[in-house]
Amino acid sequence: MKKPVLTTAGGHPVSQNQHSLTAGSRGPLLMQDMHLVEKLAHFNRERIPERVVHAKGSGAYGTFTVTQDITRFTRASVFAGIGKTTPTFLRFSTVAGERGSADTERDPRGFALKFYTDEGIWDIVGNNTPVFFERDPLKFPDFIHSQKRDPRTGYKNPIRMWDYWSRAPEAMHQITILFSDRGIPDGYRYMNGYGSHTFSLWNNGGERFWVKFHFKSMQGIKNLPPEKAAQLAGSDPDYAGRDLFEAIEAGQFPRWKMMVQIMPELDAERQSFNPFDLTKVWPHNEYPLQEVGILELNRNPENYFAEVEQAAFSPANVPPGIGYSPDKMLQARLFAYPDAARYRIGVNYQSLPVNRPLNQVTAYHRDGGMRFDNNGGRVDNYEPNGFNGPAQDESVTEPPLRIRGDAFRYDAHRENDDFTQAGNLYRILTGEERERLTDNIAAAMRGVPAEILRPNIEHFLRCDQDYGLKIAAKVGIKL
Known part of the structure; x- marks a missing residue:
């Protein structure tokens, strides 16, 4: 029996549902890939009102303190001198479960970190694993659907999960981590965090470096055996959040050592693997971990809904000196995360106290739901203008991002070692x-x-x- 043809919501036949449209086989995504845009935009609107993923979470405020000088790699003010401190907010979460799910399920843990820098918000939206199940964002909604509830029965079905993975060998690295001892951390304090994606740093000389961010728990690593995790799921489903909150209330402030791996820009072209592939790690013997600073959580929120539930993160939030990379998953998240926040919380979500930068915002955005400030007052909202309004600052121009190759839906499975x-x-x-x-x-x-x-x-x-x-x-x- 012939299968029906996959179409867009507008009825257009889909030529390729496995590989995103990119500039070159390793190159960045193209926004003209409207099948990808539609797929992600629809995916972000499937649940009301909780997050589609990372629905169950806990968070706390803290500080980041620089301990080592990396100003040769980046001009970002957050790293401008040993001893410099920056306020932070960190939200932990499970990934696949709903808001009422147990903290002790076998699942990756979200590690979303917000820096309130003096040049704007910097968000690192990562996990407690250095890799992920997918390398192409076109497959992300499909993967999450396979982990969610069966549309017919309403309960989770392992057949769906393993059927999907049987066709997704790129998930093998993350599967091995997920089902290892580290698949069920003993709360949030005893696990590492990772930016996971490849990002970039750029300095005042216009040099770019690729970077991986690591956060190593200074409490050590502790994991739960499956039997204990199952017991806690029934007796204390909020175990991880409770442990974090009570530790901070008692003055036992958890800390993580921030480390980086740095790769010179041109090294990426000489690697035997794609360093922008989210299913891969960089070898530590070639790119060793370098200490950058200490992250400490030392203050609990006063109101869970206002500060944890309404917290919104986006990897698109980067201050001058930090940039993106051709990582396909990262490129899609630059769109998908703020899009999800605008849908879930509202177009003015970045004006909420937990999401607002400490420095003054001078944008031309106006109106929209839940506009609770003076909406820009009498100042007009276009640029360029003749009334001395905010203008561009070319001193923070990021150096060019090197790309090469023709736009095509490249098969990332071909000649790729998963x-x-x-x-x-x-x-x-x-x-x-x-x-x-x-x-x-x-x-x-x-x-x-x-x-x-x-x-x-x-x-x-x-x-x-x-x-x-x-x-x-x-x-x-x-x-």
């Missing part, structure tokens, strides 16, 4: 950690038909033979 880094992670685990990892995966596969299990096991075998053989044995699949 298995070695996941296998490397498996091979550094202890024997006991490997047993727990494969036990967790086998348990999550319970009830999944053999025809879906087999292609998944093939993926694990390609990561590491022992990895795949253990899972096959535990789910009763004969190879």
Whole structure:
């Protein structure tokens, strides 16, 4: 039976639903990819009123203090001198669960950090993992749908999840992390955070460097065994949020050491892997971690709704000296995150106290729902103008972003190794950690038909033979 043709909401046939339109195989996305724009815009409006992802969360205020000088890499004022401090707000979250879900589910944890710098808001919207399940944003709504509730039954179904992953080998690295011991952190204080994406830094000399941001927990790493996590899900579903709040109230302020990996701009073209691929990590022996500063959380919000629920983050918020990269997932999030916030909270969401920068805002935006200031008063709202209104400042011009290649929907699976880094992670685990990892995966596969299990096991075998053989044995699949 012939399958129906996939169309846009306007009925136009879709030529490609696997690969976004980019300038070159590694290049940035093109806004003319309206199938991607429509897909993300619709996805952001599927739930009312909670966040589509990261719905359940907790947050706290704190400070970031510079401990090492990196001004040779960036002119960003947040790093302008050892000892400089910047106020921050950090929101932790689970990803797939609804607002009423348990804090102890096996799920990545959101790590969304807002810096109130003296040159505007800087948001790092990351997770507690250095990689993600997808490298192409065109597939993000599909992936999340596979993790959400079955549209017919209303409950979550592991068949949907493993059926999707059987066709998504790029997820293997993140799957290995998710089902390892670190898949269920013991609260938010005992886990690392990562910017995950590749960003860029640029200095006063117009030089650009690629960068990865890491936040290493100074409390150490603690994880929950599945049995304890299940018990807490029933007895204390707000376990992680409660632990964070009560620790700060007691003066036990959690801290993270901010580290960076720096890659010279032209090094990206010489790598055997795509350094802008969100499913990959950079080797630490080539690009070692460098300490930058200390993040400390030291003040709880006064009102959960006003300060945690209404907090909105966007990787598009970068001050001068920090920039983007050709990372396809990052490029889509530059659009999707503020778009989601405008829908969820309103077009003036950045005027809310928790989202407002500390420096003065001098924009020409006017009107819109929930405009609760003087709406710009009598000052007109166009530029250029003859009344001495705010004007551009060319001194903060970012250096050109190098791109190359023709616009096309490039197949990122072709000649891309989705298995070695996941296998490397498996091979550094202890024997006991490997047993727990494969036990967790086998348990999550319970009830999944053999025809879906087999292609998944093939993926694990390609990561590491022992990895795949253990899972096959535990789910009763004969190879």
